[in-house]
Amino acid sequence: MVTSFDDFTDTLFADKSVLTERHQPDEILERDDEIEQYHYALRDILFGRDPENIMLYGKAGLGKTAVTNYMMAELQEAVAERPAADDLYVHQINCNGMTLYQTLRYLVNDLLPPNASEFPKRGLGVTDAFEELYDQLNQRGGTHLLVFDEIDHLDDVDTLLYELPRAPSNGKLTDAKVGVIGISNNYTFRKSLSSKVRDTLMETEISFGSYDAEELRTILSDRAERAFVEGTCDEAAIAKAAALAARDMGNARQAIDMLRVGAEVAEENGDLQVTDAHISDAQERVRRGRLQNRIRDQTQHAQYVLETIALLEQRDRAPTRSKEIKEHYEGVAESWASDPLTTLKSIQDHLADLHMLGFLTRHDKNDGLSGGQHYEYELDLDADLVLETRQTIEGADIR
Template identity: 70%
Template sequence: MSGPFSDLTETLFADKSVLSESYHPEEILERDEEIEEYRYALQDILFGRDPENVMLYGKAGLGKTAVTKYMTDALREEVASREEADDLFVHEVNCNGKTLFMVVRRLVNELLPEDASQFPKRGLGTGDAFDELYRQLDRLGGTHLIVFDEIDHLDDVNTLLYELPRARSNGHLETSRIGIIGISNNYTFRNSLSSKVKDTLMETEISFSPYDAGELRTILYDRADRAFVDGAYDKSAITMAAALAAQDMGNARQAIDLLRVGAEVAEKAGDTRVVDDHIENARTLVQRGRLRNRIRDQTQHAQYILETVAHLENRGQTPVRSKTIRANYEDVATSWASEPLTTLKSIQDHLAELHMLGFLRRTEKNHGLSGGHYYEYELDLEPGVVLETRETIEGEEQTV
């Protein structure tokens, strides 16, 4: 008796994982200049010297995390053969949605011996967590590179970036060294730091620019040769996926997603080759997925405000002023057991940012001396996508 899967005997994919977000290529293509800058920034580690701090800037999908993984893996391998180099430890923390205490606590728990009790979630403060972090770093000794991905989303980033680079000079560390690698999607992140933090960091800045269509073609041909069986794609489909991604954000992740989803569309249709039409059909599906990821990339309270406007949109109450948004936002934040922002100005700042990022439409109103000057806001995307994404995010948070 045949089952629902019995007719699935062929696939376009030789290794589909090559097109997944978790895939780390052995060779990084089209980022030679950035790799060279990175190499010089990290070279002191090979000679037992204090590592430089490094800040990477660029929008999502431009290779920052992939290049960092590639460089730290290569560095660890090289350190193992160098007598002058201390033992190297690399720690990775994603800062999105995290408090400073959560980030430091996670580092502490990663460093603790296996038989030690975890650092408590409650009862101790951030200062206690830093003290324990320093104890564990010195217990291990060596050089520690700490990679803070999405560092621009951390709530008290000034304290983190002031505390860690000065730990050795302030006498908190004796046998270990710390280097910071910060990864930010925000090109202007450094401008938000305090002057004393900027003076302390003395970091190397590496900016990742968008890929052009030619660079994306090179990346896609390399992935396609590994991902698909022979003869499973047209060259024109590669060219189209690269061109679409280059015209949009210059984003390698988007280009790879277009190729993967295009192949999935082809398989569902029973076709044996990915062609231009499959890439075009994949475009709508990928755009919807990218929108969900962009919502996830926003800070917690920016997401609450988006959710608020989505509810107002569904009730037919938009365009709407910031005062009304604030009143409804407080209910949304409270419903997720979060303390709302306290000032109208903070809400207006988030609204301005969400407008600039393309999530909201803003209409200027000016009624003269009697009515005043103000803005009204409405969503510039489907409210259903916002609400579905928010439900998913909160569901994931509750399972952590």
């Protein structure tokens, strides 16, 4: 039977999954210093001692999660060979869009015996969830590493990072040891924590810097060797993707995406080899795709704030002050059947975060005695792209 797919008989890819975000490499390249710091921070677990708390900082795509996954697998293998080490359990959760209660509920359910009823979604409070978490940890025993990816997106993170480290001294954890590993895209996350949390946490900090072009080229060459049919990816394509990504964000994920999309462009054109010209064609597709993903990664109300400013820009009302943004934001939130945040401070906090992440440009204004000093905000990306992305997320037309 003849189908419309019959023309697709050849492919440049030997294993396309190697160039996707979900791929976990067997070996981590160009992160030797960070891995060495990680090794040292985890060493106490091998001797049955309390684990250290660890915080990883760095922008998206710099290997924080990949290195953590690698280290957890290596540690579990090492613990199995160490008589002094307790049984080790690793619990990983992405905090993006999560409340503190949902996070605690996830951990409790991860610890419950197979036939036990799940911890309820509603009807109980955060205190109840903490108590159940401690109960389940004590029943299981051993050492537990709680890995919170995108921890800076978690609401009420101060409570989480204050309660968990203090649980042993408060008599809540008697038969289990717990270490917190936080992964944050925000280099200033620690400064946002209360002083009592910073004093309690006493964490090891590991900072992930941007990759340079040579480091990205090493990573891409390794991926390309497994991803492509032999002889179908030109070295110039790898060098181009590495150079463009290094010049932009120093982001491995961006470089890998450019190589994959470049190969897709080559296949669409019927070309037999990926070249630097294909990478150039792929650059804009990847840029738009990454911006859309970054918008999706923001919390619900941060997205409402972005949508608000995009709408104001379309009406030539930006840059504008946080008070006006709040007024229009309330209408946006209500239009999506969501209760808006009620305080100006909460909107200003979102604006500060979005500016720090590069979504917004902030202008320092001084109107003298009549108006005082204040900030005005506008998008640092295309308003149409923001609204297109929001439309996709909500599955409806945006006004």
